[in-house]
Amino acid sequence: MIDEIQPFLGRLLVEVLRDDAEDHVKARYKAETKVSDEFLNKFALPDSIKNKKTPISKGKILKMAPDAFGHAFSDRYGQDGDKPVIGDTVFFIPNESYKIDVEDKYHLIGDCDIVAFKKGKV
Numbered sequence: 001m002i003d004e005i006q007p008f009l010g011r012l013l014v015e016v017l018r019d020d021a022e023d024h025v026k027a028r029y030k031a032e033t034k035v036s037d038e039f040l041n042k043f044a045l046p047d048s049i050k051n052k053k054t055p056i057s058k059g060k061i062l063k064m065a066p067d068a069f070g071h072a073f074s075d076r077y078g079q080d081g082d083k084p085v086i087g088d089t090v091f092f093i094p095n096e097s098y099k100i101d102v103e104d105k106y107h108l109i110g111d112c113d114i115v116a117f118k119k120g121k122v
Contacts, residue, residue, distance in 0.1 A: 002106055007065040010072060010111040014059030014090065014097075016104065021052040058091045059107060068111045076112065084117040091116040 007013050026040050061084055069083040084090050092114050097107035 001101065002062070005063070005100065005106075005108075007063055007068070007108060009065060010068050010070070011065050011108050012061050012068055012084075012090070012111065012114075013063040013100070014061055014092075014107055014109060016056050016059045016107055017089065018053035018056060055094055056097070056104070056107070057094045058089055059109070061086050061088050061090060062106075065111075073111050082119075084114065087120065089118045089120070090114045091118075 002013070005013055022045055025045060026037075029035070030037065030040055064086060073083075090109070092109045096113040097109040100106040100108060
């Protein structure tokens with residue numbers, strides 16, 4: 001099904017990347033409190049966090065519309081800096097994407113909904 005999708009009008013097809021919520025929370029606590037991993041591992045996190053994933057807000061670009069990050073994007077946001085390409089990881093506005101499959105693994109997003117990107121994968 002994903003092979004059949006052809007994004008247009010500045011949209012991108014991304015594979016959603018979601019982090020483990022428990023790892024994310026522990027990393028945040030470690031950064032805020034400056035404690036060791038050993039100390040953090042002694043505490044049990046709430047069951048509501050275990051085996052959960054972080055909210056959708058980043059993905060790996062699989063396909064791009066021919067006009068993605070083109071003239072309309074440059075007119076709106078300027079021409080400064082690099083632009084994402086296929087294979088890069090993009091960070092986008094949550095709830096501004098379109099879910100493609102029932103597993104919630106692939107989304108379509110507009111190029112204007114991207115707030116940052118990182119070359120390659122995160």
